[in-house]
Structures are given as C-alpha cells and as structure tokens.
Amino acid sequence: MEVLAKDKSDSPLLLSNAEVAQLLEDRSKSRNEKSRKKIKYKHRDWIEIKVLEYLKTTPCVDLDKESLDIFQSTLMSSKKLKSSGNTASETGFGLTEAEALQVLNFMPKEKVEIHLMVEELHTRMTDDRQDELLQYIESKRTGKDS
Known part of the structure; x- marks a missing residue:
C-alpha cells in the first residue's frame, strides 16, 4: 500500500x-x-x-516487526562480502523498495512468481541467485532463518 x-x-x-x-x-x-x-x-x-x-x-502478517525490517533490508541490500579465494558472497538481493515489498507481502514459492514482481530479473540475477532468493524467502516463511 x-x-x-x-x-x-x-x-x-x-x-x-x-x-x-x-x-x-x-x-x-x-x-x-x-x-x-x-x-x-x-x-x-x-x-x-x-x-x-x-x-x-497474506504470508507476511505472521512475521514480527523486527523480522519484517530485516527481511526487507536483506531483499534491498546489494552488499557483497569477500570470502576466501576469488569468490564473493552476496548478503542481499538488490531489489528496489517496491519490489522488496511485493516479495515480502506475497513470499513467492516459484521463480515465475518472482519474475512477475521483479523487473528484468533474468538480467539482474542468475538462476542460482534466484534459487537462493527462493530459499531465503522459504526460510522466513517457515521461521528457520539462514
């Protein structure tokens, strides 16, 4: 809203x-x-x-205020952490505020749902990163933070 x-x-x-x-x-x-x-x-x-x-x-009403804030900030963050070797692990998903709210409100379970909520998803995230996003959403849905 x-x-x-x-x-x-x-x-x-x-x-x-x-x-x-x-x-x-x-x-x-x-x-x-x-x-x-x-x-x-x-x-x-x-x-x-x-x-x-x-x-x-809607799924997000089961989350407390602190969890909502963490969830939304992780969706919007685009930070990368340096790890051992030449690889960098990402801590966020780089969504806009509006996209993050769509994902937060509906907590999609399938890639096709994310494609409806996030513009140019295929150019912004690899398939593996999309899978990570779905896993992150599922962890919030079930209450098993990862």
Whole structure:
C-alpha cells in the first residue's frame, strides 16, 4: 500500500501488508473505544473489516516487526562480502523498495512468481541467485532463518 506524502517534495511511504493490517486493527480498536455509534460509517467499517480479513491471509502478517525490517533490508541490500579465494558472497538481493515489498507481502514459492514482481530479473540475477532468493524467502516463511 502507498501512503501519499503531505509535502509534494516527499516521496510516498510504502507499507507492507502486515503494517497496513496493524494500522487497520489499531484504528478499529480506537474507534470501538471512543464511540458505539457506527451507523454513519457502517460501509467504511465493513470495507476495513474485509480488507483486514484479506490482509491476514497474506504470508507476511505472521512475521514480527523486527523480522519484517530485516527481511526487507536483506531483499534491498546489494552488499557483497569477500570470502576466501576469488569468490564473493552476496548478503542481499538488490531489489528496489517496491519490489522488496511485493516479495515480502506475497513470499513467492516459484521463480515465475518472482519474475512477475521483479523487473528484468533474468538480467539482474542468475538462476542460482534466484534459487537462493527462493530459499531465503522459504526460510522466513517457515521461521528457520539462514
């Protein structure tokens, strides 16, 4: 989800499904505590409930805030670590913020899904690197950090 900035010079803020779900839950709780009169806004409330129900079915809502931040920063990082010999191991996947959010929100299981989310993937990552990305995503999905 994209939140538009107040100032035209600011770029929009991009939020994960988990963050939007948390915002909707907080708003709903706050509203319920303040007022019992919901007749005026029953359509808005129904829409928010349906959106929240959908968001709770997406894989990323099961991750805590710290895990989400680490996951997203790893997806966006493009650092390379020097290792023994002439090879360098990569610590991140070099995705843009929007691409990382797509991957974070839907946690793809197949290469074809990643190709739909990441522009020019075949020129940016080798097949082996794409497999590493899928393994990393699966480790986050199952909670087995690697």
